[in-house]
Amino acid sequence: MPGWIDKQKNILDFTFSSILRRKGKNIALLLVYTLVVFLLASVMFLTYSIKREASTILKDSPDMIVQKISAGRHDPIPLSYLEKVIGIRGISSAKGRLWGYYYDPIIGANYTLMVPDHFSHGPGGIEIGQGVSRVRTTFPGDALDFRTWEGKVMNLEVKRVFSPESELVSSDLVLVSGEDFRALFGGSKDHVTDLVLRVRNPKEIPTIAVKIAELLPDTRIILREEILRTYDAVFSWRGGILILILAGAVLAFIILAWDKASGLSQEERKEIGILKAIGWETSDVLLMKFWEGMAVSLSAFLAGIILAYIHVFFFSSSLFEPVLKGWAVLYPQFRLVPFIDASQVVALFFLTVVPYTVATLIPSWRAATVDPDSVMRA
Amino acid sequence: MRKSTVFLIYIFSNIIFLAALGAHSFYQKEVARPWLAEKREMVRRLDLTDLCLFTEASYTRHLTQADGHVAFQDHPVSLEHFPSGSLLRPSSTMNRTHARLD
Numbered sequence: 001m002p003g004w005i006d007k008q009k010n011i012l013d014f015t016f017s018s019i020l021r022r023k024g025k026n027i028a029l030l031l032v033y034t035l036v037v038f039l040l041a042s043v044m045f046l047t048y049s050i051k052r053e054a055s056t057i058l059k060d061s062p063d064m065i066v067q068k069i070s071a072g073r074h075d076p077i078p079l080s081y082l083e084k085v086i087g088i089r090g091i092s093s094a095k096g097r098l099w100g101y102y103y104d105p106i107i108g109a110n111y112t113l114m115v116p117d118h119f120s121h122g123p124g125g126i127e128i129g130q131g132v133s134r135v136r137t138t139f140p141g142d143a144l145d146f147r148t149w150e151g152k153v154m155n156l157e158v159k160r161v162f163s164p165e166s167e168l169v170s171s172d173l174v175l176v177s178g179e180d181f182r183a184l185f186g187g188s189k190d191h192v193t194d195l196v197l198r199v200r201n202p203k204e205i206p207t208i209a210v211k212i213a214e215l216l217p218d219t220r221i222i223l224r225e226e227i228l229r230t231y232d233a234v235f236s237w238r239g240g241i242l243i244l245i246l247a248g249a250v251l252a253f254i255i256l257a258w259d260k261a262s263g264l265s266q267e268e269r270k271e272i273g274i275l276k277a278i279g280w281e282t283s284d285v286l287l288m289k290f291w292e293g294m295a296v297s298l299s300a301f302l303a304g305i306i307l308a309y310i311h312v313f314f315f316s317s318s319l320f321e322p323v324l325k326g327w328a329v330l331y332p333q334f335r336l337v338p339f340i341d342a343s344q345v346v347a348l349f350f351l352t353v354v355p356y357t358v359a360t361l362i363p364s365w366r367a368a369t370v371d372p373d374s375v376m377r378a
Numbered sequence: 379m380r381k382s383t384v385f386l387i388y389i390f391s392n393i394i395f396l397a398a399l400g401a402h403s404f405y406q407k408e409v410a411r412p413w414l415a416e417k418r419e420m421v422r423r424l425d426l427t428d429l430c431l432f433t434e435a436s437y438t439r440h441l442t443q444a445d446g447h448v449a450f451q452d453h454p455v456s457l458e459h460f461p462s463g464s465l466l467r468p469s470s471t472m473n474r475t476h477a478r479l480d
Contacts, residue, residue, distance in 0.1 A: 012382035
């Protein structure tokens with residue numbers, strides 16, 4: 001065993017001397033390779049942890065949301081619909097939800113205003129998310145002014161700011177009392193934004209949804225399963241810019257591997273010829289080339305994965321921020337929980353390290369099996 | 379020091395670092411357990427349906443609640459113009475199929 005290790009170390013020493021003779025080319029190769037792995041792994045870590053977090057958090061979202069659709073658009077729903085729905089067997093709770101958007105012209109951001117079931121602060125008080133607090137530099141005790149539907153200014157006092165840890169669901173949230181909501185947006189007291197239903201037995205959800213659709217044909221029913229599925233499809237690899245990032249990275253990698261597989265430089269062929277002439281076996285030459293491929297690909301893979309983890313989970317994917325932020329004025333600053341899918345890391349290893357190493361071996365094997373004299377003279 | 383030794387030290391230190399990141403991931407998941415519970419409780423208490431990922435437009439803020447004509451809802455000639463539209467696929471409620479074909 002020690003003999004075998006010594007042999008590998010000797011070949012590795014020789015391999016590094018050979019790599020360092022073409023220092024510029026190999027360093028450039030290593031950097032590009034690391035960048036490709038870094039990009040792929042960053043996208044992988046970011047999308048997987050968002051999906052996992054969404055599926056964990058949204059597990060307790062309502063079983064069913066009933067929206068009224070009028071002329072193809074979401075309309076306030078009459079409370080009389082609630083009375084019709086509540087009689088359906090299997091529904092454990094049904095209530096109206098009051099929520100909407102408020103455009104703040106001072107900073108140009110949109111807030112989500114919502115009325116909770118039990119609001120302890122009463123009229124005049126609000127609870128706000130960290131994002132709202134940050135963009136308006138407002139803290140408990142301060143007042144925020146809103147413009148009502150009649151154009152009047154309404155001052156509401158901030159009673160509480162949600163914790164930074166909850167920013168992924170509450171960053172732009174403003175909780176108000178029912179009275180203040182109606183004063184802000186007007187509208188009839190007999191209408192709410194939508195209906196929220198909870199069902200006793202989850203297996204009955206599709207049957208109940210069909211019953212509601214028959215009973216209230218001008219409504220749209222959104223099931224929790226669809227909510228979860230939407231977030232599972234968010235950042236799908238097939239969607240939008242992600243496929244461009246992935247396609248770019250994969251194409252760059254194919255060019256790298258292609259360059260290696262398509263042949264050796266004159267200098268490399270001569271080197272193999274000399275090694276064969278001084279007594280190296282074909283297997284030794286292949287071992288050297290294997291270590292060369294491994295040295296580049298394994299170093300790049302490990303560095304790329306580590307940098308991607310640091311980028312996503314320590315620096316909140318700051319390189320992707322301009323894309324993620326878009327035109328949003330109020331952008332949630334959340335730190336993702338590092339959910340890692342080991343199978344994805346293993347797949348990335350087999351997609352990057354193995355093909356490159358194999359691509360290095362094939363032309364070397366071809367050169368190593370030709371007569372050394374002809375290789376050196378070519 | 380031999381070049382091979384330097385290389386092996388580099389690879390092993392990377393593997394140790396990677397293992398440390400694995401431990402960090404495990405530890406952070408434990409640390410985040412109460413925060414996740416807090417968010418889950420908030421979702422249950424307020425009947426929330428969406429994550430606050432993109433606040434630029436109503437239909438990117440509440441992906442699951444947007445109506446079926448979201449790309450055109452802001453203006454008659456308004457095609458999908460928000461950058462986050464390039465990251466998201468349409469809500470699954472817009473893609474109902476009669477049968478699974480794939």
